[in-house]
């Protein structure tokens with residue numbers, strides 16, 4: 538059927554409204570496109586569609602850099618100008634907050650779009666088939682490998698390593714997965730058939746990660762004690778070492794080996810956040826600052842345990858909340874507002890240009906101190 542796309546959903550697809558009032562999500566379309574689409578899946582409140590033919594392209598479209606765009610499952614938005622991508626992300630965070638019950642219309646928002654919308658990823662996960670000599674990424678919604686010569690969102694150092702990886706992969710017996718990472722010293726590390734981020738979590742966009750570190754560190758006020766919860770390898774707290782008497786960085790995947798140059802007042806705890814807080818003794822420190830940066834699911838069913846132990850034992854006045862999924866971030870922020878915190882600042886930071894992913898940032902301040 539013929540449709541006009543009028544919006545882009547924060548999940549990434551263009552949105553069309555049929556004459557019947559029904560909403561259809563169509564990947565790889567832009568607001569203003571006139572297109573022929575086919576319905577591929579019908580649900581109660583919306584349908585899923587596929588682009589069949591672009592009849593009149595939207596004037597706002599831009600030329601995708603990658604020849605594999607629309608085939609490779611990696612990027613959803615190379616046809617949208619970067620400024621429009623960022624606007625959709627920002628509105629998506631506000632929409633998620635509204636749906637969760639937070640009106641953020643009067644809250645200051647720090648906007649942190651990426652300076653480099655291409656060639657930014659320091660880590661990519663490739664699939665290879667030795668028989669067909671292919672190396673690339675999975676096709677969208679499939680496990681078919683789309684061969685890639687040059688990934689336009691990967692760092693150039695990773696692209697330069699692809700011929701050698703393809704060569705090594707051709708000696709494997711069966712289909713393989715390889716995760717390539719460029720380390721800060723420029724060295725390339727390859728993890729063959731290992732689980733995702735096998736060498737430990739590291740943000741994939743170094744340039745934007747610096748912006749994330751700066752933003753978080755600017756929001757954290759001075760105090761005696763800092764808790765960096767879901768802190769990984771201390772990405773958000775290592776820069777605050779000189780500002781605190783004590784820093785506890787808690788993560789199930791904390792580094793196994795402590796860097797030799799770390800001062801003793803910075804401690805890693807390899808533990809789940811909820812159980813670490815459950816066992817933690819009541820702190821006597823004044824003004825404990827808290828950074829919370831949970832995985833996609835947010836604090837989930839651990840919220841009450843985490844919030845009540847934080848409150849009881851550390852009495853924090855401010856919490857800096859970082860979320861990589863706007864819905865779980867908004868749910869957690871709302872639950873904090875139900876526990877006496879209010880939102881004093883928001884941030885929207887883009888670590889993943891060309892994709893709908895967005896980092897949501899908030900500062901929560903306790904109104905009622907116990």
Ligand SMILES: C[S@@+](CC[C@H](N)C(=O)[O-])C[C@H]1O[C@@H](n2cnc3c(N)ncnc32)[C@H](O)[C@@H]1O
Nearest residue numbers: 738767768769772788789790809810830831832
């Ligand atoms: C979004 S990452 C943030 C890491 C770190 N703040 C950074 O910027 O690199 C989420 C982290 O949560 C950790 N994690 C997942 N579930 C956890 C849990 N139940 N308790 C503690 N850490 C957890 C993961 O190992 C991962 O390092």
